[in-house]
Amino acid sequence: MADVNRGDRPLSPHLQIYRPQLNSMTSILNRLTGISLLGGAVLIVWWLMAAATSEAYFAYVDWLLTSILGDIVMTLSVWALWYHALGGIRHLIWDMGYGFDPDTSDKASWGIIIGAFALTFLTIVAIWGA
Amino acid sequence: MLTDRKRVEGLGSARSGTDHHWKTTLTAVALLIIVPMFLFSVGPLLGNPYAEVQAALSRPFPAVSAALMLIVGLYHFRLGIQMVIEDYVQGMGRKVAIVATAVLSYGLMAIGLVSLAQIAL
Numbered sequence: 495m496a497d498v499n500r501g502d503r504p505l506s507p508h509l510q511i512y513r514p515q516l517n518s519m520t521s522i523l524n525r526l527t528g529i530s531l532l533g534g535a536v537l538i539v540w541w542l543m544a545a546a547t548s549e550a551y552f553a554y555v556d557w558l559l560t561s562i563l564g565d566i567v568m569t570l571s572v573w574a575l576w577y578h579a580l581g582g583i584r585h586l587i588w589d590m591g592y593g594f595d596p597d598t599s600d601k602a603s604w605g606i607i608i609g610a611f612a613l614t615f616l617t618i619v620a621i622w623g624a
Numbered sequence: 625m626l627t628d629r630k631r632v633e634g635l636g637s638a639r640s641g642t643d644h645h646w647k648t649t650l651t652a653v654a655l656l657i658i659v660p661m662f663l664f665s666v667g668p669l670l671g672n673p674y675a676e677v678q679a680a681l682s683r684p685f686p687a688v689s690a691a692l693m694l695i696v697g698l699y700h701f702r703l704g705i706q707m708v709i710e711d712y713v714q715g716m717g718r719k720v721a722i723v724a725t726a727v728l729s730y731g732l733m734a735i736g737l738v739s740l741a742q743i744a745l
Contacts, residue, residue, distance in 0.1 A: 528704050532728075535698065539736040541670070542690070545681065546739035549674045560671040568670070572663070579659055582652050589649065621667045 517596075520603040524581035527574040534571030537564075572617050577610035644703060651700035654692075661685075662693040681743045694736040702729035 512518065537559060544555035558564050584602050587593050593602060635641040665686040669677050680686050702725055709721045 525708060528701070529708065532701065535701065535732060538666075539694070539732045539739075542681075542736050542739040542743075545674070545677050546742040552674050552677070556671060556674075556677075572667075575659060575663070579656060583656070586649065586652060617663055617667065620664060621670075 516603045517599045520581065520606055524578060524585070527578040527581070531571065531574050531578065533567065534574070537567065537571075569614065569618065573610055573614040576613040576617070577606065580606040580609045580613075644707070648700065648703045648707070651696050651703065654696050655700060658689065658692045658696055661689040662697075665689045666693075678743055681740065687740060687744045690740055691737060694733050694740070698729045698733040698736075702726055705729075 509518075541552075541555050541559055544552045559568065584593065584606060587602075593599060638644075666681075666689060669680050669686070672680070681690065705725045706722050709718055709725065713721050
């Protein structure tokens with residue numbers, strides 16, 4: 495018999511076993527930002543739908559999206575979008591077989607975190623200036 | 625003629641091989657171009673008067689950027705969320721969640737595209 499002990503075998507260690515690391519945290523955050531971008535997508539589609547409906551309805555939705563709360567949600571969405579884009583670039587590089595060693599991985603993690611804030615800042619400045 | 629081996633090679637137990645991952649990769653690369661296009665052409669329109677938004681979304685570049693963002697972005701979203709569901713949800717719940725994700729993604733895509741068409745045309 496290959497394996498008599500069914501159902502009582504030790505399981506492979508999962509997330510809660512490992513000490514949180516910069517590498518794992520930035521990867522998990524990549525997934526979380528991807529999921530939460532649904533929020534920004536719903537709001538933008540709602541805004542487009544309002545722009546196609548009527549001037550009064552557009553005024554209401556546009557006011558909502560540019561209120562303090564709307565500004566916060568939109569800024570967080572832009573940050574999530576840039577974070578997910580930079581994290582995605584790292585995944586594309588990983589897929590090609592590069593950047594797995596701890597040192598490169600740590601540097602890339604900081605690059606993603608700092609880069610996401612920098613690009614969000616630049617985007618807000620560009621959108622405000624336009 | 626395809627031999628039996630040729631018919632299954634590279635498809636694995638999922639029977640679709642790396643198709644899902646490859647589509648995610650393709651859309652990811654495309655979005656690296658589309659996201660900046662969308663952010664900098666449609667982003668500044670938020671908070672603008674109704675007439676100006678109508679005029680801007682009638683121009684090719686903002687309209688195409690928004691359409692690409694809706695199509696490629698929400699397709700990429702659908703693929704990604706399905707991967708998350710397959711990681712954490714089992715059995716019937718998995719199927720329901722995958723269907724719900726497809727309905728949500730393509731629903732949003734359709735609403736966005738029809739709205740764009742109504743504005744631009």
